Each structure stands twice: as C-alpha cells, then as structure tokens.
Amino acid sequence: MSKEEVKLHGFWRSPYSRRVELALKIKGVEYEYIEEDLINKSPELLKYNPIHKKVLVFIHNENVIIESQVILEYIDETWKQNPIMSQDPYERAMARFWANFVDQKCLPSLRKALWGPETEQEKATEEAKENLKILEKELQGNNTFGGERIGFVDIVANVIAYWVSVYEEAVEKKILTEEFPALCNWRNEYVNNSIIKETLPPREKSIAHARAKYGTSKASS
Structure with missing residues (x-):
C-alpha cells in the first residue's frame, strides 16, 4: 500500500x-x-x-x-485509533452541540470583551462570563470535556485553554479567573499535557504579537 x-x-x-x-x-x-x-x-x-x-x-x-x-x-x-468522539450517536450529537457553543457563543463574546470597542466591552464581559459559567457547569468536576481523556470539545476549546490567557496578558484584563475553578483546572491540565504542548505556539511570541495588534501601551514600551 x-x-x-x-x-x-x-x-x-x-x-x-x-x-x-x-x-x-x-x-x-x-x-x-x-x-x-x-x-x-x-x-x-x-x-x-x-x-x-x-x-x-x-x-x-x-x-x-x-x-x-x-x-x-x-x-x-x-483513522479509528484513539477516538476523539464517542461512537454513541447521542454523545456525538452533544459533543457537536458543545463545540458549536464554544465557537458560536463563547469565542465571539470573549473577543469583544478582550479587544472589542470600549463601549461594548462591559456588556461583552458579562456575556462572556455567563457563557463560561455554562461551560464550568458542563465540566461537572471532570478534567476534560471528554470525560476520561481529551476529546472533540476539548480540542475545539483550545482557544479558551491557551489563547484567552495570551490575550488577557496582552490587554491587561482578566476574564477567566478563579471564579471558574473547574475551567481553570481544565486549562492547566490542558496546557501541561505533553502532546498538547507540541501543538502550542511559543507563549512569549504569541503575547508579543497580541500586544502589537490589540494590546496596551506595553506594545510600544
């Protein structure tokens, strides 16, 4: 072959x-x-x-x-080995639902909250935190959205796990705080996973780019 x-x-x-x-x-x-x-x-x-x-x-x-x-x-x-989605039709449907929730609800509100127009940031921050509360509840104390191992929803939510903290540092604003203990734990487990580390861009380079594009006065300091 x-x-x-x-x-x-x-x-x-x-x-x-x-x-x-x-x-x-x-x-x-x-x-x-x-x-x-x-x-x-x-x-x-x-x-x-x-x-x-x-x-x-x-x-x-x-x-x-x-x-x-x-x-x-x-x-x-x-490639059937090491599945990232369940074979159960209902569980697959729910994974699609939560992945779409991340992309269609969470990420737009987080973007607006972190670097949208100042007049819209307060409302966007409230919306972003409401969405994060929903994800916090969905984790139900698990280390991953996939249950025992990283799955489809965890992979889609990589923006929340890694990029949100990059943008938070760039614009000097915190949204994903200890107010969300399950999400914070999930984020820490995610970024410290050995396989995932191989796919993450250099943090300092990412922050520098975000500061140059969206950030505070640090971008020119």
Missing part, C-alpha cells in the same frame, strides 16, 4: 490549525505541515480554498477539506 498523503496548510498562531495538528498527533498520523504567509498566500492555498481563501486547508490523498470542526470529524472517522 502506498503512503498516504496528509498535508495541513496552517498558520503558527491559528488555534484552528492547532486543533487539527492536535487531533493528528493524538491519532499518531504522520503529516506534512505547510506554514502560510497570510499576506502572501500560496497558490496551493488559494487553489484548495477558493471560497474563503484562508487557512486552514487539510488534504488527505485527493480529498481537500476546510473548516476545523469538519476536519476533526473527518480525521476521527478516517
């Missing part, structure tokens, strides 16, 4: 790229990573993703897939 072609066009600070990399590492799938320049995008990226013209793009043999959650499900169904 010929070797499979598995490629990922991504960007170093993209949490969506890192989601896919983490799933591939959990599965033990070898892949080629192509770092994209978002100012000067490669012809391959524009060819494979003509609709959005952005990262990320996942290629498996002749199959080209975009959108991180779709890619995660494809990976889980293609």
Whole structure:
C-alpha cells in the first residue's frame, strides 16, 4: 500500500490549525505541515480554498477539506485509533452541540470583551462570563470535556485553554479567573499535557504579537 498523503496548510498562531495538528498527533498520523504567509498566500492555498481563501486547508490523498470542526470529524472517522468522539450517536450529537457553543457563543463574546470597542466591552464581559459559567457547569468536576481523556470539545476549546490567557496578558484584563475553578483546572491540565504542548505556539511570541495588534501601551514600551 502506498503512503498516504496528509498535508495541513496552517498558520503558527491559528488555534484552528492547532486543533487539527492536535487531533493528528493524538491519532499518531504522520503529516506534512505547510506554514502560510497570510499576506502572501500560496497558490496551493488559494487553489484548495477558493471560497474563503484562508487557512486552514487539510488534504488527505485527493480529498481537500476546510473548516476545523469538519476536519476533526473527518480525521476521527478516517483513522479509528484513539477516538476523539464517542461512537454513541447521542454523545456525538452533544459533543457537536458543545463545540458549536464554544465557537458560536463563547469565542465571539470573549473577543469583544478582550479587544472589542470600549463601549461594548462591559456588556461583552458579562456575556462572556455567563457563557463560561455554562461551560464550568458542563465540566461537572471532570478534567476534560471528554470525560476520561481529551476529546472533540476539548480540542475545539483550545482557544479558551491557551489563547484567552495570551490575550488577557496582552490587554491587561482578566476574564477567566478563579471564579471558574473547574475551567481553570481544565486549562492547566490542558496546557501541561505533553502532546498538547507540541501543538502550542511559543507563549512569549504569541503575547508579543497580541500586544502589537490589540494590546496596551506595553506594545510600544
């Protein structure tokens, strides 16, 4: 059998790229990573993703897939070892629900709270904390959303686990505090996991970039 072609066009600070990399590492799938320049995008990226013209793009043999959650499900169904989703239809449906909650509710409110217009930040902060309270309750004292091991929802929530603290430091504002003990514990377990560490960008580099783009006076100090 010929070797499979598995490629990922991504960007170093993209949490969506890192989601896919983490799933591939959990599965033990070898892949080629192509770092994209978002100012000067490669012809391959524009060819494979003509609709959005952005990262990320996942290629498996002749199959080209975009959108991180779709890619995660494809990976889980293609490589059966070390599953990231349950085989139970109800549990799979609930995982999709919570992953969509993270992407569609939590992340927009967190973005507005951390670097949105000042006139909207107070309201956005309240909304973000309400969403975090819902996630806090969903953890139910577990170390992961997947129960005993890292699963689909944990991977999708990587933005909350890593990038939120980066942006908090850049803009000098705290949202995910000890007010959310289960989420804080989950975050600590997540970023200290040996496999996950391999997929996280350098923290200081990430903070410097966030300060330059969104941050306080520290960006120019």
